[in-house]
Each structure stands twice: as C-alpha cells, then as structure tokens.
C-alpha cells in the first residue's frame with residue numbers, strides 16, 4: 506500500500522542494484538559497446554569467425570543465438586575473448602575494446618553504493634581470486650591501478666578498499682553517476698498500469714516512489730534477503746549482523762555464529778586480535794574441514810588452519826550446534842544438536858554471519874519462478890533465475906533480465922558473469938530499435 510508516493514517517473518530500462526552485475530549493464534546501456542580491435546585469430550572456428558566478422562565494429566549487433574546454434578555459449582565467447590589467458594593482460598593486449606554509441610534511456614535504482622556487497626564485507630576482506638577477476642571488461646583492473654598510481658599486482662588477491670574504489674571510478678569514468686539513484690530500495694514489482702510493462706514500488710528515506718519501465722534488469726545480488734536467527738532483535742547492540750573489524754568489538758571475547766567464508770574470516774581475524782573466540786556452526790565438522798582443505802591456496806585459510814590445529818584455549822569450534830537463546834548481559838546458550846547437551850557461554854559479543862539469499866520475493870507477482878540451484882567450489886550457493894542463454898531474459902517474465910549472480914549459466918564470480926551485460930544490453934538495444942521501427 507503506497508501512502509505518500511512521489512509522482513511516477515518512467516524510463517525504457519531500469520536497473521536495480523549497483524553491484525558489478527548492474528554496473529556492467531549500465532555502462533553498456535550508456536553506449537559503451539565492445540568491438541574487436543584486431544583481425545580474428547581466435548580458436549572458435551570459421552563458423553563463429555564469420556558471424557563475428559560481420560559485427561566486428563559493434564559486437565552487440567550479431568545475434569548471440571547464432572553462436573548457440575554452433576554450440577558456443579555467447580557468455581563464454583565474450584569471456585574467453587576478454588580473458589584468453591590465466592593472468593592479467595596489459596591493457597593494450599585486450600582484443601575487445603569499447604567505443605561509445607548513443608545511450609538508451611536507462612536509470613539505476615540501488616539501496617547501496619557502487620560495488621554492491623563489497624561495501625558490506627569485513628573492512629580488510631580480500632578477494633577469493635586475483636583482483637583482475639573482479640574487473641568489468643570496459644575498464645581493466647591493471648589500467649585502474651596505473652590511473653590511480655596504486656602499486657598493485659592484478660594477479661594477486663585484491664583488498665576490499667581497492668575493489669570498492671575500482672567500481673566507484675568505473676562509475677565516474679563512464680559518466681554513469683547522473684543516472685544512479687542511491688539510497689532507494691525496491692520493495693515490490695508489479696505489472697505496469699499505463700503504457701509501460703513494469704511498475705516498481707521503491708522506498709526512499711522520506712517517501713515511496715513509483716517508477717515504470719519496459720525492461721527491468723534485476724541485479725539485487727545474492728545477499729538481498731538477509732537471513733536472521735529466529736529470535737534476532739535489530740536493536741540489540743550485543744548482536745552484530747555483519748562482522749566488520751576487531752576494533753569494533755571491545756572486550757575480550759566473541760561468539761561467532763556461521764560456518765561460511767565470512768564467519769571464517771571473522772573467527773581468524775578476531776583470534777589474531779587476541780580475543781577468546783567461540784565459533785558455533787550447524788554443519789558437521791567434515792564439511793567445514795573440506796572447505797578449509799579446498800581453500801588452502803588462500804593465505805587467510807592457511808592461517809585459519811594453523812589456528813585450528815594449534816589447540817589454543819582461546820579458540821573453540823562447536824560443530825552440529827546452534828544458539829538456543831541469549832540474554833542481553835552476554836549469556837549465550839548453545840545446544841549440540843547431536844547430543845542435545847546445552848552449554849552456557851558468557852561473551853562480550855555475538856556475531857551472526859549466517860549468510861543471505863537472493864530476494865525473489867520482490868517478484869512475487871510472477872510466482873512460481875523457474876529457479877535453479879547453483880553452487881561452486883567456493884561454497885557460494887544460491888538459486889539462480891532460469892533465462893535464455895542468448896539474451897539472459899527470464900523465461901518467466903518477458904522484459905526482465907537477471908544480472909550478475911542471479912542469472913542462470915554464469916559462474917559465481919565477476920569473471921564468470923561480467924559478459925552477461927553485453928547479452929542483456931544487446932537484446933534491449935535490439936528490442937527498442939525494433940519497437941521504434943514499428944516492427
């Protein structure tokens with residue numbers, strides 16, 4: 506129910522979310538299209554080369570379905586063109602370059618800042634892979650490091666601060682800021698009343714707004730629906746929902762609830778800050794140890810492994826366990842689900858890092874959606890929207906394009922999904938031209 510809404514505004518395209526998924530589409534809709542700077546010498550074979558050669562000066566113009574016809578997934582084609590090697594190229598070595606054509610009428614609505622969930626991760630969080638894996642092809646990470654005089658190797662893990670700065674500068678470089686509305690949260694999508702296909706109900710600090718559009722890019726990310734413990738109270742300062750930095754947790758001790766990467770990071774960093782750490786997780790010991798073993802190429806997992814093997818009396822993991830209750834004065838009750846034995850723990854902080862999911866509730870008007878479960882070696886797991894692999898248009902909702910993590914057929918990393926932005930933007934360009942030609 507809308508009580509105090511501002512007058513409706515409408516655009517051809519609205520993107521929801523300013524993470525890497527949304528930003529890649531934004532730059533492409535702004536008119537920054539990929540072209541091939543070099544004659545073709547790629548290994549996709551003559552059929553594909555012929556298709557591409559016809560559109561060499563604007564790669565959004567060939568029909569990606571033609572690649573699928575020849576058993577090449579369009580998203581893989583673009584990704585392999587941009588990332589042909591297992592290391593970061595020099596900017597002038599990239600074969601795909603970008604030139605500017607006329608932009609479409611688009612707007613971005615986002616509750617967060619450029620860089621999406623990277624604004625919410627722990628203050629010292631490092632990436633899981635080389636920092637150039639986080640780049641959008643429009644702006645190579647190496648070029649960003651040169652431009653801002655940062656003495657970094659893009660083949661190394663990236664620090665959260667650099668990653669956020671990269672996305673901020675991406676927005677500036679492609680002049681996207683004037684079309685981004687920050688601090689606006691989508692609360693519901695409906696079918697449009699007027700000429701437009703979609704109606705978006707959006708909360709701002711002071712009011713609700715209604716936007717309308719024909720094409721909706723749904724890039725709200727894998728954490729848009731936070732998970733909470735049953736009894737969790739927003740206003741209790743004893744509990745933190747997002748781990749940040751040891752200095753934010755005065756006192757000697759913390760109980761961490763979780764079992765994923767964010768809670769592993771918190772446990773390691775708090776232990777190294779001399780805290781007494783009790784780490785509570787529902788999963789079995791074997792599962793946790795498997796993830797740690799699979800992650801030992803990462804320095805922060807090597808450190809966690811050392812801590813866990815140290816038998817330190819400042820570090821305790823309780824597997825197969827969960828929080829039963831707590832009191833505001835720091836008394837936490839944990840139950841072991843196997844033995845049903847409860848333990849009482851006195852602590853200064855309770856840090857809850859139990860993950861989140863994608864907020865498909867926003868699209869409840871179209872339920873049931875066709876979703877597919879996706880999981881990768883890095884233990885990210887979520888439900889993705891099934892979509893056309895040539896265009897990334899949802900199979901359930903014409904005109905809606907899941908972007909970033911939420912689209913089926915993308916890996917769970919920026920390197921895996923950034924090329925989806927060309928397919929989405931290309932399809933929208935094609936459809937809008939069609940409409941304007943009256944076809």
Ligand SMILES: Cc1cc2nc3c(=O)[nH]c(=O)nc-3n(C[C@H](O)[C@H](O)[C@H](O)COP(=O)(O)OP(=O)(O)OC[C@H]3O[C@@H](n4cnc5c(N)ncnc54)[C@H](O)[C@@H]3O)c2cc1C
Nearest residue numbers: 522523524526616617621622632633691726909910918919
């Ligand atoms: C600890 C950690 C380490 C990681 N390491 C890597 C790595 O090394 N490499 C890699 O590629 N990926 C990594 N990732 C994965 C990461 O999720 C992606 O890098 C990326 O941020 C996902 O992009 P996205 O655009 O799909 O979503 P997000 O980055 O989550 O962006 C979603 C955006 O939508 C906005 N939003 C959400 N709901 C609404 C709403 N209702 N209304 C308006 N706006 C909304 C949010 O404010 C945000 O701006 C890591 C993730 C974590 C947590």
